[in-house]
Amino acid sequence: MEAKNITISSVNLDERKKLDLRSGDTVKVWQKIKEGDKTRLQAFDGLVLARKHGTEPGATFTVRKVASGVGVEKIFPLYSPTIDKIEILRRAKVRRAKLYHIRKKAAKEISREMRRVISMKEIPEETPAAAPAPAETPAK
Numbered sequence: 824m825e826a827k828n829i830t831i832s833s834v835n836l837d838e839r840k841k842l843d844l845r846s847g848d849t850v851k852v853w854q855k856i857k858e859g860d861k862t863r864l865q866a867f868d869g870l871v872l873a874r875k876h877g878t879e880p881g882a883t884f885t886v887r888k889v890a891s892g893v894g895v896e897k898i899f900p901l902y903s904p905t906i907d908k909i910e911i912l913r914r915a916k917v918r919r920a921k922l923y924h925i926r927k928k929a930a931k932e933i934s935r936e937m938r939r940v941i942s943m944k945e946i947p948e949e950t951p952a953a954a955p956a957p958a959e960t961p962a963k
Contacts, residue, residue: 834903834906836902842909844871845914845917846874846919847870847915847917848870848914849868849912850868851867851912852866852906852910853907854866854867855904872886872925873921884898885899887926892933
């Protein structure tokens, strides 16, 4: 019998399996977005917090970024056909396999910044006082 080459997925599995993606990496994930009959690429760049299930078919990785002051996290399947490419921009030396503590660290920094900002309600509004009219000097 002849072995037939059947492609199940449009993803290059060997390339994704060899991708050395670790927590602490700053990555740019290019995702295919379908709008109507057109598809476009949208980039999501951020810090990899976790990588789960190694190189198995159900492997995932979590990416976190701060957009407009709000933390946004996305969980991407490693072998998803909607992911066009994954670029590793920067690699950081980390001591943990899962960087979930970054969430609390970011929240602490934001609350610390908010303490420094004095709300406008606390400052009494200064109204310009009517300046006293200059006293007339008697004519000599």
